[in-house]
Amino acid sequence: MTVVGLGVPTIRRDDDAPAADMPRSGPLVDTFGRVATDLRVSLTDRCNLRCTYCMPAEGLDWLPGDDLLTLDELVRLLTLAVTRLGITSVRFTGGEPLLYRGLEDVVATVAALRPRPEIALTTNGIGLARRARALADAGLNRVNVSLDSLDAAQFAAITRRDRLSDVLDGLSAASEAGLGPVKVNAVLDAVSGLDDAVELLEYCLRYGYQLRIIEQMPLDAGHLWRRDANLSADEIYAALAERFTLTTDPAPRGSAPAQLWQVNGGPATVGIIASVSHAFCAACDRTRLTADGQIRNCLFAAEETDLRALLRDGADDSVLEAAWRGAMWRKAAGHGINDPDFVQPRRPMSAIGG
Ligand code: SAM
Numbered sequence: 001m002t003v004v005g006l007g008v009p010t011i012r013r014d015d016d017a018p019a020a021d022m023p024r025s026g027p028l029v030d031t032f033g034r035v036a037t038d039l040r041v042s043l044t045d046r047c048n049l050r051c052t053y054c055m056p057a058e059g060l061d062w063l064p065g066d067d068l069l070t071l072d073e074l075v076r077l078l079t080l081a082v083t084r085l086g087i088t089s090v091r092f093t094g095g096e097p098l099l100y101r102g103l104e105d106v107v108a109t110v111a112a113l114r115p116r117p118e119i120a121l122t123t124n125g126i127g128l129a130r131r132a133r134a135l136a137d138a139g140l141n142r143v144n145v146s147l148d149s150l151d152a153a154q155f156a157a158i159t160r161r162d163r164l165s166d167v168l169d170g171l172s173a174a175s176e177a178g179l180g181p182v183k184v185n186a187v188l189d190a191v192s193g194l195d196d197a198v199e200l201l202e203y204c205l206r207y208g209y210q211l212r213i214i215e216q217m218p219l220d221a222g223h224l225w226r227r228d229a230n231l232s233a234d235e236i237y238a239a240l241a242e243r244f245t246l247t248t249d250p251a252p253r254g255s256a257p258a259q260l261w262q263v264n265g266g267p268a269t270v271g272i273i274a275s276v277s278h279a280f281c282a283a284c285d286r287t288r289l290t291a292d293g294q295i296r297n298c299l300f301a302a303e304e305t306d307l308r309a310l311l312r313d314g315a316d317d318s319v320l321e322a323a324w325r326g327a328m329w330r331k332a333a334g335h336g337i338n339d340p341d342f343v344q345p346r347r348p349m350s351a352i353g354g
Pocket residue numbers: 047053054093094095096097122123124144145146185186187214215216217218219220349350353354
């Protein structure tokens with residue numbers, strides 16, 4: 001059995017002094033003037049699917065339990081982010097966040113913070129049918145469910161698990177629980193993806209879900225991504241435009257990664273997230289916390305800032321705050337995927353949190 005090692009990027013121990021011109025209060029800014037208000041929290045690196053573009057069939061070496069933030073540590077960092085760093089939106093992800101025991105309690109804790117952030121979840125949808133109501137009651141606002149194909153055989157080929165009906169049940173439960181707008185995230189297969197995209201959009205229009213199609217990025221654990229083997233946003237747009245009337249959505253895009261198109265005159269929209277071919281790094285408003293307590297200022301960062309070590313060394317909130325600010329201050333201008341010297345991060349998507 002081949003088990004792909006998780007690989008841990010260079011860890012920055014943040015005892016080096018922050019830059020003199022870095023703001024010590026106010027919003028979480030970087031040297032390019034971007035402000036991070038959206039926190040992505042990976043609750044676990046574990047998953048019950050094995051999507052080919054994300055994880056190998058055999059799974060990964062999961063993060064050791066002692067490395068994971070405890071509930072108290074997690075809550076302390078979430079509180080700091082909202083009350084001292086200007087975070088207005090918290091999205092829980094993974095790995096599969098529904099595998100995190102106590103997810104409802106963490107959601108309720110964040111919902112009790114002031115100013116109350118918006119709370120969202122990105123999930124593969126397995127088990128959501130049972131938990132959507134409790135999550136909504138705990139304070140969850142919105143959900144994105146990942147779904148790449150409506151063909152059961154194709155779904156099983158992509159995820160290596162025969163769970164399509166669970167995902168569809170999860171979607172409808174989320175909608176019934178008021179976790180809207182319910183979004184569907186799709187990463188398309190290179191061969192069947194354009195047909196899948198048309199079917200997914202028809203399905204989403206029928207049920208009132210918002211489809212977001214994401215270009216596949218070099219974040220797979222096996223480092224097998226090849227630019228020319230994947231569908232581009234332009235190809236996806238062209239395939240959808242053959243079947244639907246697409247017009248540019250007039251709403252300002254802001255920091256949203258998806259370019260939105262109104263479908264058949266609206267109000268329904270479809271979004272295409274061209275992370276690779278038309279990068280939107282200049283408008284990025286994200287900061288990321290991994291399940292093992294590392295701050296990443298970008299999905300593609302080569303460096304992390306170890307808040308877990310600081311927490312366990314007894315650091316007070318001002319030290320944690322300065323370390324988090326320093327991590328974001330050093331954010332690069334862009335992800336660099338299209339640079340000739342681009343190096344894929346060692347940590348895969350499932351351990352970063354998408
Ligand atoms: N397990 C949950 C799920 O699948 O929704 C949450 C974690 S998953 C890493 C978050 C999102 O990242 C999913 O929508 C997934 O499709 C996307 N994703 C994973 N690997 C990707 C890749 N190599 N390129 C683009 N998106 C990817």
